[in-house]
Amino acid sequence: MERRTLRVRVRTAALEADLSVPGAARGIVLFAHGSGSSRFSPRNRQVAERLNEAKLATMLVDLLTSDEEAIDDRTRELRFDIALLADRLVGLTDWLRVHEQTAGLRVGYFGASTGAGAALVAAAQRPDSVDAVVSRGGRPDLAGPALERVRAPTLLIVGGNDGPVIDMNWQALAALRGEKRLSIVPGATHLFEEPDALGAVSSLARDWFKSHLNQPRSAK
Template identity: 50%
Template sequence: MNRTSRTVAIPPLGLRGILMPPAAGRGVVVFAHGSGSSRLSPRNTAVAATLWQRGLGALLFDLLLPEEGEDRSKVFDIALLARRLVQATDWLLSPAGVGGAVPVGYFGASTGSAAALVAAGERAQVVRAVVSRGGRPDLARPEALRRVTMPTLLLVGRLDGEVLALNRAAAAELGGEHHVAVVEGASHLFAEPGTLETVARLAADWFDARLQREEQA
């Protein structure tokens, strides 16, 4: 498979994205950015680069159209964001994307974490693993969290006390294997030296073990 990244437009709205195809036998991680961010999020891009080095693919895309990004009701509409993530997943698995035999993971940040968890429950047959960075899984309804049966890693900074408590409470509602990993010395945005690198490594390890095609496992 050609591993050259390309720009894409995801139907039906033409949401802009960047697709980095996986190596043979590996999966693709779909990124769900947080509020006020986009497919160009430097933190998500850094994590995607680490995954790419491991042979995994990545799809970074805008959850909202440019004009929608100005509407705060849409920015925090978890159901809407989850629908967009499902649409992106369906496109990814179509011939226009990478094809239907590729295992999928979700990486969500902030509000995008809640959207990723909701969408994972709706596409449980293809989503193999989820990672959340500084996420707000509490924004997903408890019944949606209980539908998340695939392995889920919640990464939270030690200095992000309120969000850490929210993650631990939400983790108790998850329907499958899960782990809350605390990144020492990190605040909500993981801007402290070395903390984002820790996030990227832990996420890559989590996906690396779980996003292989069956015949490669």
């Protein structure tokens, strides 16, 4: 396993990222964290470790700079700026396609909360570069009209006790036009803090990504 902390230039921002690439990696999953979270999210890191064990590379990234995070802590506005977050995911995806360690790997997105909306918008903008999307307790409804343009196979995971978010995900599922699935984890709430709930998320995500990122991609 090779692990590196990087600073990736995306448009006018330099973003901090943790890249983990296991030997003989089968694909790479880019994480889009949710409201008020960061690349240090213990929930996302637990999922990332399970993906690494399955020979999938991961990139956990702060989609906001430190200055922007300070602003967001006061205003809580940037975490809902789906266009900004999606644009940065697109820039990171383009970087992965040419970076020497990841250029030949298929790309997946793992989005949580508002990050799921941004991931789906980015997937719609890069249909030839994004091969799978998983949403955990996400707000896919925030992707709006972009949902109909998503071609990547998409798995929506929701907690069984997360009532309002379940409804939002059913509506988003209806709008998606490609391969899609909604999985409900019984007894789980929005943050999947219950025993074994996050383990179930990790297993579902692992199986989805292994199924759709298994084939190598020719580097451009």
